[in-house]
Amino acid sequence: MPFCQEGPKYLFTTQTHCVLRESVSAFFLVFLLISIVGQNPVISDIGMSDPHMRIFNDTLYLYCGHDNHPDDTTWVMKEWRVFSSPNLLDWNLAGTISPKDNYMSDLSEDCWAGDASSRDGTYYFYFSDRKRGIGVMSSDHPGGPFTDELGKPLISPMHDPTILIEDNAEHTPYMIYGDKEGGFHAVRLHTDMISLAESPRPLTIIGEEWESAPDWMDKNYIFKHGGTYYLSWGRDYATSESIYGPYTCAGAVGQGFHLDEYAHGSFFHWKGQFYHMWCYYLRPGFKYRETIITYCHMDDQGSIVTDTKFLDSHYENGVGQYDASWSEIQAEWYYDWSPGLNKTGNREAGFEISGMIDGCWLKFANVEFHGIEESFMAQLSNVEGEGKIEIRIDSLSGPLLGWVDVQEADPNRGSGVVSSEIKGLSGQRDLYLKVSGDSETRFNLDWFNFSE
Numbered sequence: 001m002p003f004c005q006e007g008p009k010y011l012f013t014t015q016t017h018c019v020l021r022e023s024v025s026a027f028f029l030v031f032l033l034i035s036i037v038g039q040n041p042v043i044s045d046i047g048m049s050d051p052h053m054r055i056f057n058d059t060l061y062l063y064c065g066h067d068n069h070p071d072d073t074t075w076v077m078k079e080w081r082v083f084s085s086p087n088l089l090d091w092n093l094a095g096t097i098s099p100k101d102n103y104m105s106d107l108s109e110d111c112w113a114g115d116a117s118s119r120d121g122t123y124y125f126y127f128s129d130r131k132r133g134i135g136v137m138s139s140d141h142p143g144g145p146f147t148d149e150l151g152k153p154l155i156s157p158m159h160d161p162t163i164l165i166e167d168n169a170e171h172t173p174y175m176i177y178g179d180k181e182g183g184f185h186a187v188r189l190h191t192d193m194i195s196l197a198e199s200p201r202p203l204t205i206i207g208e209e210w211e212s213a214p215d216w217m218d219k220n221y222i223f224k225h226g227g228t229y230y231l232s233w234g235r236d237y238a239t240s241e242s243i244y245g246p247y248t249c250a251g252a253v254g255q256g257f258h259l260d261e262y263a264h265g266s267f268f269h270w271k272g273q274f275y276h277m278w279c280y281y282l283r284p285g286f287k288y289r290e291t292i293i294t295y296c297h298m299d300d301q302g303s304i305v306t307d308t309k310f311l312d313s314h315y316e317n318g319v320g321q322y323d324a325s326w327s328e329i330q331a332e333w334y335y336d337w338s339p340g341l342n343k344t345g346n347r348e349a350g351f352e353i354s355g356m357i358d359g360c361w362l363k364f365a366n367v368e369f370h371g372i373e374e375s376f377m378a379q380l381s382n383v384e385g386e387g388k389i390e391i392r393i394d395s396l397s398g399p400l401l402g403w404v405d406v407q408e409a410d411p412n413r414g415s416g417v418v419s420s421e422i423k424g425l426s427g428q429r430d431l432y433l434k435v436s437g438d439s440e441t442r443f444n445l446d447w448f449n450f451s452e
Contacts, residue, residue: 041290050113088320094143128159179218207249254306321366371426373450381415387437
């Protein structure tokens, strides 16, 4: 299997091996356990397509398609895969979902995009049988093994499901699916997650981006933020105050890095951070894809901003790990944060973390130190009161590398750079920036760095 091999771009941190496990239905499923240092692509050279990330039991689960071979000129997709990670860096193959385990043909090559959800301890996988229909399978584990619930399509025809669970008391489930030619549709599911609670409703999308999209445009993704529904396709998206629309086009989420009409992807939140991941074709005319990931932001006007500026400088590094030698580590690239903080800004001006008050903190996991850093510098704005940024490693109460006085940002205590000498450090460690001050302490953090 090609993904058992060590590629030139990846460091395998544990031995790659296969585990054979017998399922209750008397067949065997081989799990390949991969542990790698995360970068872009997320996992190289395995044909990872149509990524949907879900978080179950504080673990990341990536549901994706499997493009069969780099030389295929049409889509040959014989299975789906589920990868899991505790930290965005170390990815394990948690399961393989085969069409022989549902109503599709044993020899099917039409395992198109799928998505997953959960309810009351059961996990559901919704899959495309090319454009013929959408089926549903269930399992007691996010990685499977999954069992066909219906033995037939849940919806037919059309394809590419995304599941949205409403943030109401009932946690109402919805499915969005379809393409431009047949129309995107929304349908409410029963709480059993395997039947329709209503007839599907076509979605009206208003705007140039949708009008100019090709008829085959499919692979939606939908999420809700601040009472607004965000419906994306390719690199573009539209918004609505109702899941049933109408939706108004809002433009592109970003530019470059294969963010185009073929960018099948999804968005997700993890530890207070927002991410965007999407796939792209390696060569024109060949149906073989890889998946990349970057930070994502909602700006002050509620617009999606995919952080391609991060990719400009740190594409291969990827998310969830940092290097103390970078000229700047932007505050909005944090790995985790304390409740109450906010990202503020926009695409043109950039972003910063606002509401830094006594007791709050930002975590930057897996920072690589080189033993030559002698100072810490940070760009602040809107400084009020007196306080410090404590620079700690390993935990919020871990060793103190140093600290800076926020009131020294500039003579007028408005904005500027603060700096301090720190203790040298080598190796990969978790970094915490923790605020200590009084009730008047408040500021925004733009970026920080380490230097000799």
